[in-house]
Amino acid sequence: MIISKQKPLTDILNAIGDGPVFIIGCSECATLCQTGGETEVLALKKMLENKNILVTGWIVLDPACHLNNSKRLLKSHKQEIEKACKLLVLACGNGVQTVADLYEKKTIISGTDTLFLGQIKRTTSYEKKCTMCGECLLDLFAGTCPISLCPKSMLNGPCGGAKNGKCEIDTELPCIWDIIYQRLKEKDNLEIFQIIQQPKDWSKSHEMRRSF
C-alpha cells in the first residue's frame, strides 16, 4: 500500500485559486488511506463549493496509476474536464503523474503528500515497510528490513543510541534491530548476526532507471 496524507487545506486552496477545478480520486491506496476515496473527494467538492469555487465534476479512478484504464474512465468526463483549468488529484504521486501524462495542458494539483510503501496497522495508522531498494534482503533479517526501518539503514546491527529497546530518533518506535534480534533468537538463527553484511549494491535500485 502506498501511504499518503492529504495536504493542508490552505495549501490546496492556494493552489486552486479561483478554479474552476475537476477533482480526481483513486479507488485503491488513497481510498484505504482516506485521502482520495469517494468520501474525501465529495467532502473536498463541498468545501470548495462553499467557497464559491466552481467544481466542474469529479471521478474516482480505478486505480489512478493505471494509464490506459484512467484514460478510458476520464473520457466519459471529457466536457467537465474541458471546463476546468485545474485538475486536483487526490492520489499518490504515481496517480498524480499518470493524470499529468494524460493532460499535458492542464494545471495539475496534487492534493496529497505521498509518504511511503507501508502497512495499514489499523484505520489511519500506518507503518513504513519497504524502500523498494531493488534487491530484497529480508531472508537475512527474519523478514524485517533494516534498510527501510532503521533511520541509519544499518546492516550490521544496532547503533549505540537505542535505549530500553526504543530508537533514538523516536522513543515511541522500537529499535528495529531489537526486533530483528528477538526474531532471530526465536528462530535460533543468531549466527547470521556474526556475518559482516557487505555494502549494499544500490545499482540494483531503480533510482537511475525509469521503467521495467
Added chain:
Amino acid sequence: MLRYRSNLEKVLSEGTFAITAEIGPPKGADPQKIESKAALLLGHAHAFNITDNQTAVVRLSSFGGCLLLLNKGLEPIMQITCRDRNRIALQSDALAASAHGIHNVLCLTGDHQQFGNHPSAKGVFDIDSVQLIQMLHNMRDQGIFQNGEAISAGKPELYLGGAANPFADPFELRVQRLSKKINAGADFIQTQSVYNLEKFAQWMDEVRSQGLDKKIHILAGLTPLKSVKMAERMKFYVPGVDVPDSLYQRMKQAKDPQEEGKTIALELIQKIKQIKGIRGIHITALFWENIIPSLVKESGLL
C-alpha cells in the same frame, strides 16, 4: 625495528596505557579556536580526536581540524562518519588523510541529522560503521577499493578505530558488535563515556571471556560532568549514555558541582584502570577541555 603508522599505534602496541582526548572544532572558520586548545593540550595525551560534525551540527571539518593539529605538533585522530558521505567520498577522504600525515581514523556511523542544526538535511548512510572499517582495512592491507579495484598510487597508511557502546540495547548484541568490528579490521576501540562502572565491567567480563581484549586495544570513554545541568542532559537526553542515579544525586547535592564532577572523574579513572583488558582512556571533556591537563596529571595517567 617495528614500523608504526602512528604514535598511537606505537603506544598501544608497546603496552603503554594510552590517553586520547577529544577536541571539538569550532562553528566557524577561525583556526585560533583549535590552535588555542592545541596549545593547552599539547603533551597531555598521546593523540587527539577531532570530531566530524558531532551531533550533526555544522562545524569546521574533521580533516581540516586534523591538519591544524598536525601543524601544532599534535597527533590527530580523524573521526569520520557515514552520515554525510557515501563510499566514494569516504574512500577519497581516507586517501587524502593518509597523504597529509593523518594516520589515525575513527570510523563511525554518525549521529542522525535529526539531532543537529540542519534537521532538513538528507542523511547519506550508504554504508555503516562496520562496513566503513572493513572498506578502509581492505584499502590499507589489500590495496583495493570497495569495488575490488586495485589502488594504483599508494595504499593509505591508517590505524583504524571504531566505537563501542556497552550501555545501549540490546545488551546481548553489544559484545557481538565489538567482535564484528574486530573482524572487519579495527585496531582500536574508543567506548561511549563510562559512568555505570558495574555495567561496563559486566561488558568487559564478556569481552575477556571471548578473548576479544587480546585482539583489539580498548580505550574507555570518560566525560567529566561539569555541572548539574550537564549531568541531567547526559542522564536523560543523550542517547546511549547511562548515568547511574547515585552519580546524578552526588552531582545534585554537591556544594561545588564542578569540583564534584572532577572528583567523580578521578575516581572513575582509578577504577577503569583496574579493569583487566582496558588499554587506555579516551577523554571527551565537552566544553571543558582545560580540565584535561590536571585530570591527566592528578590521576597519574601521564
